[in-house]
Amino acid sequence: MLILAFSVGLATTPAQAERATAAQLISLEQKALGSARQAHLKRLLTPVAQPARPGAVRYSMDWLAQQPRAQGGQEWRCLSEALYFEARGETVKGQFAVAEVILNRVESDRFPNSVCGVINQGTGKKYACQFTYTCDGRPENIGEPRAWDRVGKIASAMLSGRAPRDLTQGATHYHTTAVRPNWSQVYTRTASIGDHLFYRHTWRTSSR
Missing domain, CATH: 1.10.10.2520 (Cell wall hydrolase SleB, domain 1)
Known part of the structure; x- marks a missing residue:
């Protein structure tokens, strides 16, 4: 209990420690997303197109x-x-x-x-x-x-x-x-x- 409270600063109970840990993680994620380049984020969210098999017929x-x-x-x-x-x-x-x-x-x-x-x-x-x-x-x-x-x-x-x-x-x-x-x-x-x-x-x- 004491180890957990120490690791999250002011948290003194399990519930407080859990909320503090979640808040820290959210803060870190927001900072990471804020520093990420827009092009990188777009690549992460864009599905990768599957190339057609070589020689495969397409009706177009x-x-x-x-x-x-x-x-x-x-x-x-x-x-x-x-x-x-x-x-x-x-x-x-x-x-x-x-x-x-x-x-x-x-x-x-x-x-x-x-x-x-x-x-x-x-x-x-x-x-x-x-x-x-x-x-x-x-x-x-x-x-x-x-x-x-x-x-x-x-x-x-x-x-x-x-x-x-x-x-x-x-x-x-x-x-x-x-x-x-x-x-x-x-x-x-x-x-x-x-x-x-x-x-x-x-x-x-x-x-x-």
Whole structure:
């Protein structure tokens, strides 16, 4: 008791000693905070941002802008064209989702086993084409270089496997919100991204 009272000055009882000790600690803390630089305090209170994994895909224009210009073979060209003519007005996430559908079809034994085969399936047959731009009678001219550059990067990321296929839950069909095809009433809707609704048939792709 005497030792405690001596250590805190005038305190003579346990309660007084406790109050005096608390007051001293508060005073010391206030002095320390007062002498600390504002920048140091800000660093202490600001959460540290977790850096993205190297090579991790982010569905943003900023991420695409950081990617090198893409190029590739015929499969890359076919996928890039499909994204350009079918979804260049969509969000980046929406464009990745459309690419997912095409690659999900490639993996399904109910569709051709190549990107170009999937995209051109039914082309030239009335009401049979799978992607409208391949049979709408319009020339397939690339008139927006920036949009072409973006979809090319998306196609490259998807074909190389750098982008995970987890946006549409294995969807093999999609349509814009402006239409409602008959099959949309019986297939399972898996996602809604931008102006597109995504569906999976009652059967699933072979790998999912």
